[in-house]
Amino acid sequence: MVVMTFWTVRNFQLAPDFSFSNWVTILSADYVWDAYARSFLGAGLASVLVTLLAFPCAYYLGLKASPRVRLIGACLIMAPFFTSFLVRAYTWRTMLGDQGVINAILGWFGFEPVQMINNLFGSIIGYLTLVMPLVLLLQLFSLSAIDRRLIEAAHNLGCGPYWAILRVVVPAAKTGIILAAAFSFVLAFGDLISPQVLGGSNPPTLSILIVDQVRGGLQWPRAAVIAVVMVLTLITVVTAAMVMTYGGNRRQSIRGKS
Amino acid sequence: MGLFLLRSYVVLIFLFIFAPILVSFVFSFSENRFPSLPLTEYSLVWYQRVLDEPAFLDSFKRSLTVAGWTSVLSTCLGFGGAYVDYRYRFLGQKVYVALGIVPPMIPVLILGVAMLIFLSRIGLSGAQHSVVIAHVVLCTPFSMAINRLKLSQMDQNLEAAAWNLGATPWATMRTVILPFCLPAILASFFITAAISLDEFAIAWFVSGLEETLPVRVLNLVARQSSPSVNAIGSFTFTMSLTLIILAQLVLIVSQRRSGRNE
Amino acid sequence: MKKIGNKNTPPRSRSRRKFLRQGVAAGAVALSAPMLIRPAKADKQVLNWLTYSGHSAEEVIGPFTEATGIKIQAKEYADGEKMLALIHGSPAGTFDLVTSDAPYVELLVKSNLLQAMKPEDYDLDSFFPEFRSWEQHWFDGKLMALMTSWGYNGLAYNTEKLSAADVSSYDVMWRDDLKGKLGMRDWYLPIMGCISAGMGHKDPYNITNEQFDALKKRMFSLKPNVAGFWNFAGVFDSLANGGAYVIPGCGDWIAGLLQRANHKIASAVPKEGAIMWTESVSIVRGTPRLEQANKLVRYLTGVEGQTRLMTKSSYMANGPSRTAWDHLAKINPREAEMLHMTEKEDNIMNVLRDGRIIPRRLPSNQSMETWQEAYTQFQNL
Known part of the structure; x- marks a missing residue:
């Protein structure tokens, strides 16, 4: 089915013509590569940030909190899934604007208004809003599966709390953490709403270019070329993430045997 | 002290998650056509507006139906797919997995048009079930990944032990694997339902005249900038939160009861 | 206890077949679900209208449904390109009417998707003279669209x-x-x-x-x-x-x-x-509800529909109808002022006639x- 969808997209042209000119046009345009770099860095930054920001929270809920608190926490994490991301993004826009809530609060303390939308900061806030609940949930999921005796053992062996986290908890939850980060990269890389609504398309990312290619002369084939480039990139990134996880596991199991 | 800091941090993260929801909740009660500060008079006009449109309830019901079917089907397919990948080694397994994860990576605009063309070629476009099909394709990879994660946490010997004890594959599945994967199955159920409930770009193309709620919300927010969406959002959010709390209460009560029985 | 075997792997093909069978069964359940598939709507009293966001709101078409009993089932869009993709990708007969921007009318005509309209069916005399024969709507002497807003x-x-x-x-x-x-x-x-x-x-x-x-x-x-x-x-x-x-x-x-x-x-x-921007309504070729579609076109270009299109809450608009212009100035002078639809020297029609709206x-x-x-x-x- 997936193959089929691709096939139809590539052949959906106003004049059925099979040439490489679309590929050449897109791949030789410098703005495409600028947008590519921007999308990649934005999504990468977002997935690194969200992983780091979410981890302590998931750690607390997964390993420190009582089962009751954990359950409530998990339910609270799921709650935003039931509100539209589009609405949340537009609300952020109003909140972060020059006359928004945040700048009003900063104003009380005598700060000048800070520009927080129509730039990378805005996009990143959007990405974080998009992926934070999912990442929290996945991290919580893999952290709560850890055998707590492992951590106790580490403590008993004289491991400080931070060492225990780094040497025991993180490796044990590695699959989940990397999976969550990969998810957030995939979602942020393809997200149109954050860079458009909060980033002001200034400058554009690949997902915005796709929309613009269609707008400018119904260039579905050229848009499809960008889409193929995006899919190939994401497959590479996800494969790399999988190799990181499973490759690591293999090494571990060898160490376990020796 | 460390724990206190950690707790405050958790609160901070939750604040980040809930800030836009709470603010849109506040805006939904403000009369102002374009949400801005300072807040104007308190008013229920946007709720009134939403309830006055007969199409709103239709699209809401439709979305629930679509999300229900999508979550059930993609969780089944996702679990099946994950299990096949976990249990068997076969030729082209990498391709199989790669194909399985591709749909969410395709930009939605392209996926939407492709789905429209594909579905209308086989005569299934333009209705609720088309959205279900499109959403199953989109959601299954998420379900597959979550289930695969859980399966990889399972002790490989568990299944073999069950077979050794004479359980048929089906009984093993039922009594060993499914219970072990239950949290993952539930999580994937929720996540796929959530994705489906929030997806508008593909649904716009394939739903034809049977619009789902997110498609309506898209129309209202992106083109008309109407605060009705805050009312819709608050409405659905309150409802889902109520459901979650109810589920919690049921869970807690049943735990207490079973605790007493023990 | 059932019989004890020493199988370390389950019979592979069987369980895979089972998996397939379950998948097919699930698919069958899904497709036969009565909740999901309803009979195609052949209802004469429902019009399918592909239009811009906000046009099908109760505030615009409410009086039409009330007066004629015809329900409007609308598909709203924001980008002309997506609209084109949708109408090309959907089976013929999905839509009865389509509202689009004048340059897209040309593209729709080129794809042979529109039906020629009879000028005498509509009250074109109520329009300002320049809108009666708007050149972007006529193709080979045939009227393919009528302006509703600009x-x-x-x-x-x-x-x-x-x-x-x-x-x-x-x-x-x-x-x-x-x-x-x-x-x-x-x-x-x-x-x-x-x-x-x-x-x-x-x-x-x-x-x-x-x-x-x-x-x-x-x-x-x-x-x-x-x-x-x-x-x-x-x-x-x-x-x-x-x-x-x-x-x-x-x-x-x-x-x-x-x-x-x-x-x-x-x-x-x-x-x-x-x-200048324009919005025009056209009838899709081959619609079985031609008569009803014409009623909607008449409503949208008539006084009631025009006034409501001008002042709708999604976005305001000028209209081609002289009668509606006068009507709005009477019932809602403030909004008429906002739209520069007054008798003053700088009113929007004069600016248009000046050639300053291109x-x-x-x-x-x-x-x-x-x-x-x-x-x-x-x-x-």
């Missing part, structure tokens, strides 16, 4: 930061004190049209390659002032919340709504001229892609 795209501005004299020319956009306060729409056609008009091109979309290169240069020099590129909601929000003081490619249809909500926003037709066209000497590419480069600077 408006202009000039400059929208914050009246607390800029004066009417400031925005009398597009040159204001280059002012140094507007750094970071100039907004842009995310669509190249109106914006580039405005800049082209601002350079003195009487026919902004019909320019030579040299003029186009100059246009690019002039546009690129705007970049330091640009705050962002926004869709409708972004434009509204930025004007309302001070994110931008001036935005080209906007008109009364945006400023009117903001004025209604007491924001200090107005719009102007600069002396170099503004770009119909939007597709670029004629360069391809659409070339224009879009220039706009993308502008965004990317």
Whole structure:
């Protein structure tokens, strides 16, 4: 089915013509590569940030909190899934604007208004809003599966709390953490709403270019070329993430045997 | 002290998650056509507006139906797919997995048009079930990944032990694997339902005249900038939160009861 | 206990077959579910209408349904290109009517999707003379669409930061004190049209390659002032919340709504001229509900429908109907004023007749892609 969808997209042209000119046009345009770099860095930054920001929270809920608190926490994490991301993004826009809530609060303390939308900061806030609940949930999921005796053992062996986290908890939850980060990269890389609504398309990312290619002369084939480039990139990134996880596991199991 | 800091941090993260929801909740009660500060008079006009449109309830019901079917089907397919990948080694397994994860990576605009063309070629476009099909394709990879994660946490010997004890594959599945994967199955159920409930770009193309709620919300927010969406959002959010709390209460009560029985 | 075996692997093919069978069963359940598939709607009293966002709201079509008993099932869109993709991708007979921008009418006619309309079926006498035979709607002597709304795209501005004299020319956009306060729409056609008009091109979309290169240069020099590129909601929000003081490619249809909500926003037709937008309704070829479709067209071009289209809450609009113009001035003078639909000297019809509102066209000497590419480069600077 997936193959089929691709096939139809590539052949959906106003004049059925099979040439490489679309590929050449897109791949030789410098703005495409600028947008590519921007999308990649934005999504990468977002997935690194969200992983780091979410981890302590998931750690607390997964390993420190009582089962009751954990359950409530998990339910609270799921709650935003039931509100539209589009609405949340537009609300952020109003909140972060020059006359928004945040700048009003900063104003009380005598700060000048800070520009927080129509730039990378805005996009990143959007990405974080998009992926934070999912990442929290996945991290919580893999952290709560850890055998707590492992951590106790580490403590008993004289491991400080931070060492225990780094040497025991993180490796044990590695699959989940990397999976969550990969998810957030995939979602942020393809997200149109954050860079458009909060980033002001200034400058554009690949997902915005796709929309613009269609707008400018119904260039579905050229848009499809960008889409193929995006899919190939994401497959590479996800494969790399999988190799990181499973490759690591293999090494571990060898160490376990020796 | 460390724990206190950690707790405050958790609160901070939750604040980040809930800030836009709470603010849109506040805006939904403000009369102002374009949400801005300072807040104007308190008013229920946007709720009134939403309830006055007969199409709103239709699209809401439709979305629930679509999300229900999508979550059930993609969780089944996702679990099946994950299990096949976990249990068997076969030729082209990498391709199989790669194909399985591709749909969410395709930009939605392209996926939407492709789905429209594909579905209308086989005569299934333009209705609720088309959205279900499109959403199953989109959601299954998420379900597959979550289930695969859980399966990889399972002790490989568990299944073999069950077979050794004479359980048929089906009984093993039922009594060993499914219970072990239950949290993952539930999580994937929720996540796929959530994705489906929030997806508008593909649904716009394939739903034809049977619009789902997110498609309506898209129309209202992106083109008309109407605060009705805050009312819709608050409405659905309150409802889902109520459901979650109810589920919690049921869970807690049943735990207490079973605790007493023990 | 059942029999004890020593199987370490389950029979592979069987369970895989089982898996397949379950999948097929699940699929069958899904497809046969009565909740999901309903019989195709052959109802004569339901019209399927593909139109812009906000047109099918109760406030616009409520009286029509009440009077005729015909229900409207609408599919609303925001981008003409998506509309084209949808109508091409959907099976024939999905839609009865389609509302689109004049240049898209041409594309729909080229794809042979529209039905010719009979002018005598409608009350064209109620229209202003220039709209009775609007050249963008006639193809080989046949009427393919009727205008329902129009408006202009000039400059929208914050009246607390800029004066009417400031925005009398597009040159204001280059002012140094507007750094970071100039907004842009995310669509190249109106914006580039405005800049082209601002350079003195009487026919902004019909320019030579040299003029186009100059246009690019002039546009690129705007970049330091640009705050962002926004869709409708972004434009509204930025004007309302001070994110931008001036935005080209906007008109009364945006400023009117903001004025209604007491924001200090107005719009102007600069002396170099503004770009016109139009919305026209057409009947899809082969509709089995021709009679009902005609009723809707008559409603939309009649007094009641026109007045409601002009003042709808999604975005305001001027209309082609003289009768509705007079009617609105009577029932709602404030909104008529916002739309410049008065008997004053500077009313919008006079501006149009002056040639200061220029119909939007597709670029004629360069391809659409070339224009879009220039706009993308502008965004990317």
